[in-house]
Amino acid sequence: MTTYPLNSNPPVSFTAQRARPAWGKLLLRFSAVIYLLTFVAVPVIVVNVEGLRSGLDAFLADLTRPAAMNAIWLTLWTSAVMTVINVVMGTLTAYVLVVYRFPGKDILNTLVDLPFAIPTLVTGVMLVLLYGPQTAIGGFFQNQLGFKLLFAPPGIIIALLFVGYPFVIRAVQPVLLTLEPNQQEAAQTIGASDWYTFRRVILPAIRPAVVTGGLLSFARALGEFGAIIIVAQRPQVATVYLYSQVEAGEMQAASAVSVVLLLIAFIITLSVDLVESRHHA
Amino acid sequence: MREIRPHKPLHFLILGIALVYVAVLLLAPIVSIIQRALENGFEPVITSLSEPNVIHALQVTFLMTLGAVLLNTVFGIIIAWVLTRQRFRGRRILNILVDIPFVFSPVIAGYTLIVLFGRSGWLTPTTIPIVFALPGVMLAKTFVSLPFVTREVGPVLATLDTEPEQAAYTMGASQWTTFRRIVLPNIWPGIMYGVVLTLARALGEFGAVSVVGGGIEGKTETATMFVFRALNDRNDIGAYSMSLLLGVTAIIVLIVMRLLRRSVVREQAAYVNHSG
Amino acid sequence: MSIILDKVRKVYGSQTIVDDISLEIQTGELFVLLGASGSGKSTLLRLIAGLLPADGGQIALDGRNVTALPPQERNTGFVFQNYSLFRQMTTAQNIGFGLEIRKQSKTVRDKRVTELLKLIGLEGLGSRMPWQLSGGQQQRVALARALAYEPSVLLLDEPFGALDVKIRAQLRQNLLEIQRQLNVTTILVTHDQDEAFELADRIGIIEGGKLLEVGTPNALYRRPQTRFAATFLGAANLLPGQRNGTHVYVGDTSLTAPPDTEHLSNQPVEILVRPEEVELALQQDALQSQLVGHGVVQQVGFAGPLERVVVRLDDANFEPLQVLLSPEKVRSLSLARDSAVWVGLQDYHLLPRNGEAVNN
Numbered sequence: 001m002t003t004y005p006l007n008s009n010p011p012v013s014f015t016a017q018r019a020r021p022a023w024g025k026l027l028l029r030f031s032a033v034i035y036l037l038t039f040v041a042v043p044v045i046v047v048n049v050e051g052l053r054s055g056l057d058a059f060l061a062d063l064t065r066p067a068a069m070n071a072i073w074l075t076l077w078t079s080a081v082m083t084v085i086n087v088v089m090g091t092l093t094a095y096v097l098v099v100y101r102f103p104g105k106d107i108l109n110t111l112v113d114l115p116f117a118i119p120t121l122v123t124g125v126m127l128v129l130l131y132g133p134q135t136a137i138g139g140f141f142q143n144q145l146g147f148k149l150l151f152a153p154p155g156i157i158i159a160l161l162f163v164g165y166p167f168v169i170r171a172v173q174p175v176l177l178t179l180e181p182n183q184q185e186a187a188q189t190i191g192a193s194d195w196y197t198f199r200r201v202i203l204p205a206i207r208p209a210v211v212t213g214g215l216l217s218f219a220r221a222l223g224e225f226g227a228i229i230i231v232a233q234r235p236q237v238a239t240v241y242l243y244s245q246v247e248a249g250e251m252q253a254a255s256a257v258s259v260v261l262l263l264i265a266f267i268i269t270l271s272v273d274l275v276e277s278r279h280h281a
Numbered sequence: 282m283r284e285i286r287p288h289k290p291l292h293f294l295i296l297g298i299a300l301v302y303v304a305v306l307l308l309a310p311i312v313s314i315i316q317r318a319l320e321n322g323f324e325p326v327i328t329s330l331s332e333p334n335v336i337h338a339l340q341v342t343f344l345m346t347l348g349a350v351l352l353n354t355v356f357g358i359i360i361a362w363v364l365t366r367q368r369f370r371g372r373r374i375l376n377i378l379v380d381i382p383f384v385f386s387p388v389i390a391g392y393t394l395i396v397l398f399g400r401s402g403w404l405t406p407t408t409i410p411i412v413f414a415l416p417g418v419m420l421a422k423t424f425v426s427l428p429f430v431t432r433e434v435g436p437v438l439a440t441l442d443t444e445p446e447q448a449a450y451t452m453g454a455s456q457w458t459t460f461r462r463i464v465l466p467n468i469w470p471g472i473m474y475g476v477v478l479t480l481a482r483a484l485g486e487f488g489a490v491s492v493v494g495g496g497i498e499g500k501t502e503t504a505t506m507f508v509f510r511a512l513n514d515r516n517d518i519g520a521y522s523m524s525l526l527l528g529v530t531a532i533i534v535l536i537v538m539r540l541l542r543r544s545v546v547r548e549q550a551a552y553v554n555h556s557g
Numbered sequence: 558m559s560i561i562l563d564k565v566r567k568v569y570g571s572q573t574i575v576d577d578i579s580l581e582i583q584t585g586e587l588f589v590l591l592g593a594s595g596s597g598k599s600t601l602l603r604l605i606a607g608l609l610p611a612d613g614g615q616i617a618l619d620g621r622n623v624t625a626l627p628p629q630e631r632n633t634g635f636v637f638q639n640y641s642l643f644r645q646m647t648t649a650q651n652i653g654f655g656l657e658i659r660k661q662s663k664t665v666r667d668k669r670v671t672e673l674l675k676l677i678g679l680e681g682l683g684s685r686m687p688w689q690l691s692g693g694q695q696q697r698v699a700l701a702r703a704l705a706y707e708p709s710v711l712l713l714d715e716p717f718g719a720l721d722v723k724i725r726a727q728l729r730q731n732l733l734e735i736q737r738q739l740n741v742t743t744i745l746v747t748h749d750q751d752e753a754f755e756l757a758d759r760i761g762i763i764e765g766g767k768l769l770e771v772g773t774p775n776a777l778y779r780r781p782q783t784r785f786a787a788t789f790l791g792a793a794n795l796l797p798g799q800r801n802g803t804h805v806y807v808g809d810t811s812l813t814a815p816p817d818t819e820h821l822s823n824q825p826v827e828i829l830v831r832p833e834e835v836e837l838a839l840q841q842d843a844l845q846s847q848l849v850g851h852g853v854v855q856q857v858g859f860a861g862p863l864e865r866v867v868v869r870l871d872d873a874n875f876e877p878l879q880v881l882l883s884p885e886k887v888r889s890l891s892l893a894r895d896s897a898v899w900v901g902l903q904d905y906h907l908l909p910r911n912g913e914a915v916n917n
Contacts, residue, residue: 024456025367032363033375035356039424040378043385043393046403050396089302096299100292101284108300110539111307116478117531117538119485121505125512125524126310129317161306181283194291216383223386225488226505230512239488242388246395246492258389265384269377444641447608448699450628451635452655452706462654466645 047262051255062256071241072260078153078237079221082160087214090168091206095198097169098176115165123162124230131155151232159227164217171213175206208279212272219268222261311528318518318525326522334499335507335523342484342504345415349422349483354476357430358468362460364431365438382427390424391492413495418503421489426482430475437471438464473541481534485527559584559619559742560605560710566613567600567766574600576766577614582759584619585740587733589757591747591789597766598746602712605744607631619709634703634741636713640695642687648674648698649683655706673701676735693724697731704739711736711743717752729755750790754778762786778831780817780906787829787908794835794878796828796849800907808872812847818907825910828902832881836901837866839890846901852878854896857887866892868900 052059062068097109115123131138131149141149149155179202187197225239233240238257245254287296318326329335364376382390397404398411411417441464449459487505494501496510504523511520560582567575575597582588592598603609605616607628615624623631642651652673653666661669674680677697687695696716703711716732717725733756736743747753753760754774762769762777762785770777770786781787787795798807800821805812807828818826838844841851852870855877859865864887866880878900882892892898 028359029363029367029369031356032360033371036360036375036378039427040381040385042397043390043424044381046393046396047389089299092295093299093302096296099283099285100287100296102287102296106539108303110535111303113535113538114307114311114531117481117485117534119487119505119527119531121487121508122314122485122524122527122531123310125508125520126314126528129313129521130310158306162310165303165306194289219384223384223389225386225388226485229488230509239386239388242386242392243488243492246388246392251392251396254392258386258392261386261389265386266381269380269384272380273373273377442639442641444637444639445643447628448635448637448641448702449643449654450608451606451631451633451712452702453629453632453658454654455629458658463643 044262044266047255047258050251051259053255054252058252059256059259062253063260065253067236067241068253068257071236071238072257074153074156074235075222075238075261078156078160079218082157082164082221083214083218085157086161086164086168086217087210090165090213090217091172091210094169094172094176095202097173112166112169115163120163120224120226121230124159124227127155127159127162127227127231131158151234153232153235155231156228156237159231160221160224163224163227164220167217167220168210168213171209171216172206175209176202179205208275212275215268215272215275219265222265314521314524314528318521325518326525329516329519329522330526332519334502335519337499338502338504338507338523341415341418341502345419345422345503346480346483348419349426350476350479352423353427353479353483354430354472357427357475357479358434358472361431361434361438365435379428379431382425385424387421387425387486387488388492391421391489394420394489394493412493413497413501415494415501417493418490418501421493422483422486425486425489426479429478429482430472433475433478434468434471437468441467470541470544474538477534477538477541481531484530559586560588560744561617562601562605562614563616564614565601565604565611565616567597567604567609568612573766575604575611578763578766578768579614580761580768580771582742582744584742586758587736587743587745587756589745589747589753589760590763591750591753591760592763593748593789596763598748598763599714601763602635602714602744602746605710606633606635606712608635632706632708632710634706634708634711636696636699636703636711636716638715638718640687640692640699640719642695642698642702644687646687647683648679648685648687648690651687651698652683652701652705654702659706669705673705676704676738677701677731691724692720693728696720696728700732700735704735704741707741709742711741713743713745715747716745718747725752732756762789764789779904781829781908784827784908787906792832792879794828794830794832794876795908796830796875797910798826798828798907800824800826805907808850808870808874810848810850812849812902812905815904815906821907821909826907827910828905829908830878830902830905832865832879833863834902834904835868835878835880836903837868837880837882837886837890837892837898838901839896839898841899844899844901846903849900849902850875852898852900854892854894854898856894857892868898870900 093112097105097112128150129135133139133142133148133150138149149158183201184197187201192200223239225243228237229240229243236244238261242254242257242261245251245257285292287293360375360379364372364379394417395412396402398417399405400412402412405411409416411420445463446459449463450456454462485505487509490503491506491509494503494506496502496506498510502510504527508520508523508527511517511523560580562578562580564577564579565575566573566577578601590598590601600609604611605618607623607626611624615622617623618631618633643654646654649667649670653670656666656669670683671680674683677700679694679697682690682694687698690698700716713732717728720728729752745752745756757774759771760774760777761771764785769783770781777786778790781790784795787793796807798805800806800814800818800823802822803814805814805826805828812828836844836846841848850870850872852868854866855869856867857864858867860881863881864884866882866887868878868880870878890896890898
């Protein structure tokens, strides 16, 4: 191999130099880390420390109190039911928004973001106005069907469906939008029905997004407070139980339930991260 | 995916289900609050909203929300930048931290603030009261609305072509100048969108602020807390009026979001059509 | 000595992208760094600009050691393949940006921008936005933007790669004129050897992160030192042979050893002969160049202004020869498939047979 040695005496001093450290870059990173540690990591740590302060036994005792267990169970199953309904309806709505052209489509697309914008408390108030026992609907359910809407799980699920409405839709919509029509059209020319095409061609493609959206709406439902406290102060979901314990000064009990809720939420966030990274890999 | 006009019965069925669902779930409640609040005309609404403690609650809400939005915008951009443009150990953890306020129950957040800054809290400062005082309210609002700017700006930054920035560096522009003149104009829609979402979230927060602030009338009571208290006090018209006000604000926020989204799409389309 | 690179190195993980490259470029020279994709040429350019930090070696620009300096302080002009104009600014603002950073007054800036717009042939288009310009126009603006603040070095990274062939040819000419006029030291990176031939004062061939050969276009084309360079710069016929003191034995015949090949005495060699240097004749004594053998035409094909003839030599040891002849010559010899021809070599060069160049 030919080399090309320098044949001039370099008029510069070529003593080795090191690059200067990038202060600006580090400062930015430092600010970001401090901000997130302060506002996010600290609360997580606080909850866990407080919850386990009196040791594992006390923690478990607080956790297994009937009120606490019932609250957690109620939260879990109502959120789960809501998630299942939301996944189905959300995927359907996303499909409608992407595939069909109809008058008022723009309005629907805007409305999807409404639960993001409306204070959850106001949601609760609206739902009480609509489904409370004194209203036509609520009265009908209660008197004719013997079935309370509010102050009962159905009301809770309705409230959760309201606040969780955008999650699955907004997760699935972008994926559907960027889906190439070729595969769908190919399936149609081969003779596949719409449902078959949906099931075998479209669904597999949007599955990660549906899963992500479902997980996110489940996590959101776990932590919902404002709407539920209006719609159903009793029976207590976990967040309402938490609130009552804090108000009553029972910090230990509050912490125990917080830790559990946090743990579940954390697992969900990790799962979402996992689904997304595997999908993008 | 190509858009089609529904023409088969199946299409209409699916479309119908989606529309009925949104009408029952979303529209019906909105209609009921409007109907109920304006039952006796605008006057009772305006009267109840003009009471001094209501006005104060609105002021508190406005100022504390503003503070939360400012903090989260500045730091949100910084965090988005650090996450998308820098590579370092622990970046993934930081990324996960950003999403935690999405899943962290606001009540727990408020509770944490009490543990930290309450009467016998870990870090209670002696000079400024935080719990049952305005700083606590602002901290609570900041926490719950933390992720939005980062999550809206991040993807834009990640997909932005970095070569114009490199060109600017070779031309002598400092990193700050380059950010200000080259990057910022390109991420502006993302920022605006994030700000609007942050605003809506901070404005509507209830669980955290009620735990931390205590809802002290005339002092730390926010608009949402006022609604809660009004309901308990059987001050129906007060509760519904404020709910209506908050709801209308939310709808305005929504419309702004829509307009922003449309202008972003239009700008991107114009650029794509003409470049290259 | 405008640009000096001393053992510059860049590593990503376990891969060495730029492997101890040393090079000197004269003031005012238009140097072309020629290599295939992944050869490290774009990385080297970015190391010179300071857009990437080097892992080893030193870089000096215009007498200053810039190795530790950030790109802001190196005073280079960089032109990207995708133009990378500032989308939110007008053409004039783009071009004037470097002067703005240097705190030049508006009058000075405006004057310079007008000068440059004239230089690149876009007078009067100062208030256009980038998306209103064609690709070729955008690239010219990128060039003006890089030159506006009179950098000591102009760096271009495959600047014409994203443009149509016709525009490319035009811009190449523009670049040549501008570079000559301003006498700015320039490094242009490309994978297109025609571009290199047209523009370069000297070419540097880079492959696998190493600088293989440096020389004028003519020297590299006619007298390359490596097989890689020989085949990279154009079609190359390679015939195995053996050089002794004065001759080269190839097949059954011998040719006189070409000049500047003494270092390959008594070694196995490859004879490099370009398609345009092969002579074909119907009778042996009609050949005006040195005879190398007899063969049969396999194919006569169209190659634009010339005809490409493929000849299989009788000696089975040799690969078919690519020959370029004028159409007139093909007609006069009535060349067609299966025509018998005598083959001679007009101009040829020698390369070492094991593929590596020998140190001079």
